[in-house]
Amino acid sequence: MKSNMKQNEKTPLLNVKNLKVQFETDRGRVTAVDNVSFSVNPGEIVGIVGESGCGKSVMSQTILRLLEHTDPVIYDGQVMFRDIDILKMNLKDLHTLRGNDIAVIFQDPLTSLNPVYTVANQIEEVLILHKSMKKKQALSRTIELLELTGIPDPARCANQYPHELSGGMQQRVMIAMALACEPKLLIADEPTTALDVTIQAQILELIVDLNKKLGMAVLFISHDLGVVTKICDSVRVMYLGQIVEETSTEVLFTQPLHPYTIGLIRSIPRMEGERGKELYVIKGTVPSLFNVPEGCHFCTRCEWADQKCFTQEPPLTETGFDDHRVKCWHFREIACLDKGVGGRNE
Ligand SMILES: Nc1ncnc2c1ncn2[C@@H]1O[C@H](COP(=O)(O)OP(=O)(O)O)[C@@H](O)[C@H]1O
Ligand SMILES: [Mg+2]
Numbered sequence: 001m002k003s004n005m006k007q008n009e010k011t012p013l014l015n016v017k018n019l020k021v022q023f024e025t026d027r028g029r030v031t032a033v034d035n036v037s038f039s040v041n042p043g044e045i046v047g048i049v050g051e052s053g054c055g056k057s058v059m060s061q062t063i064l065r066l067l068e069h070t071d072p073v074i075y076d077g078q079v080m081f082r083d084i085d086i087l088k089m090n091l092k093d094l095h096t097l098r099g100n101d102i103a104v105i106f107q108d109p110l111t112s113l114n115p116v117y118t119v120a121n122q123i124e125e126v127l128i129l130h131k132s133m134k135k136k137q138a139l140s141r142t143i144e145l146l147e148l149t150g151i152p153d154p155a156r157c158a159n160q161y162p163h164e165l166s167g168g169m170q171q172r173v174m175i176a177m178a179l180a181c182e183p184k185l186l187i188a189d190e191p192t193t194a195l196d197v198t199i200q201a202q203i204l205e206l207i208v209d210l211n212k213k214l215g216m217a218v219l220f221i222s223h224d225l226g227v228v229t230k231i232c233d234s235v236r237v238m239y240l241g242q243i244v245e246e247t248s249t250e251v252l253f254t255q256p257l258h259p260y261t262i263g264l265i266r267s268i269p270r271m272e273g274e275r276g277k278e279l280y281v282i283k284g285t286v287p288s289l290f291n292v293p294e295g296c297h298f299c300t301r302c303e304w305a306d307q308k309c310f311t312q313e314p315p316l317t318e319t320g321f322d323d324h325r326v327k328c329w330h331f332r333e334i335a336c337l338d339k340g341v342g343g344r345n346e
């Protein structure tokens with residue numbers, strides 16, 4: 001699959017710089033996103049991957065400031081959309097941006113769909129509000145959008161209520177609604193996690209297809225590296241609020257250097273030659289935000305960790321080629337092993 005990114009379109013659409021997101025809780029302040037920087041170019045599909053609890057959703061919701069209504073949240077850094085810092089926008093401009101330039105889809109489509117309105121009513125409302133369409137025009141555009149997402153009988157679907165549709169159809173309706181305003185950027189946070197494998201493949205194909213047809217950039221977030229690598233141009237691996245490795249999808253897969261990335265790759269089911277073998281699992285779990293290790297955040301689960309890793313945080317370091325950065329004290333030794341996705345003790 002892969003996106004339609006053009007080489008000459010290199011000015012970032014979204015540029016997240018040193019983003020920090022903290023929550024004020026009863027037990028003190030916690031840092032869910034810790035100094036994260038990355039950019040998304042026009043037409044590009046960028047992946048963010050990491051286990052559950054690594055800060056992917058907090059990060060993606062911060063881009064549209066969706067958290068501040070419900071949580072006492074503290075931001076630092078910048079989220080530049082073209083030349084405007086979203087974190088400093090007034091609410092009126094923020095609403096315009098959300099409706100027009102950036103759209104978001106979530107794992108559970110029912111959180112975005114209103115159960116008491118038909119599919120048509122909901123999409124029409126977006127078109128009337130943001131695109132100043134008349135009712136009749138909005139209905140025909142709604143049908144077009146549903147058709148674009150591969151819904152077999154769009155006119156029928158338009159008259160249905162969300163609960164009358166299957167999970168895959170609900171997800172398509174949510175995508176149609178997200179596309180109503182022709183966003184420049186689609187943020188997709190685990191959009192296929194709740195779906196079975198066949199429907200998941202169809203939705204992924206749809207996202208890539210829309211990226212190609214409409215030139216829409218995508219920030220694709222998932223806990224599943226196998227899914228991310230199918231559609232993304234480049235990948236950021238996130239662990240406990242930080243980016244620990246970033247490069248093109250191809251390089252990440254062929255020359256992963258962070259022990260966490262290596263673990264995620266080994267955990268992908270049915271890698272070539274792995275059939276029948278017991279599936280690898282990274283030992284332990286992501287620590288809670290109240291218990292973040294002092295040095296490298298991954299040290300408590302890492303087979304490479306030594307004294308230094310437990311006391312000093314490694315910087316995100318350029319490897320020197322392929323726009324590849326890694327946050328590990330041992331990445332040079334790991335590179336020398338040249339054992340692909342093997343571990344230290346193999
Ligand atoms: N409102 C909140 N208050 C305190 N901690 C939160 C809040 N929302 C999320 N978190 C914490 O932030 C961390 C990252 O969560 P999240 O972004 O949902 O992870 P992911 O999407 O990668 O699974 C988790 O430890 C979670 O418990
Ligand atoms: Mg999440």
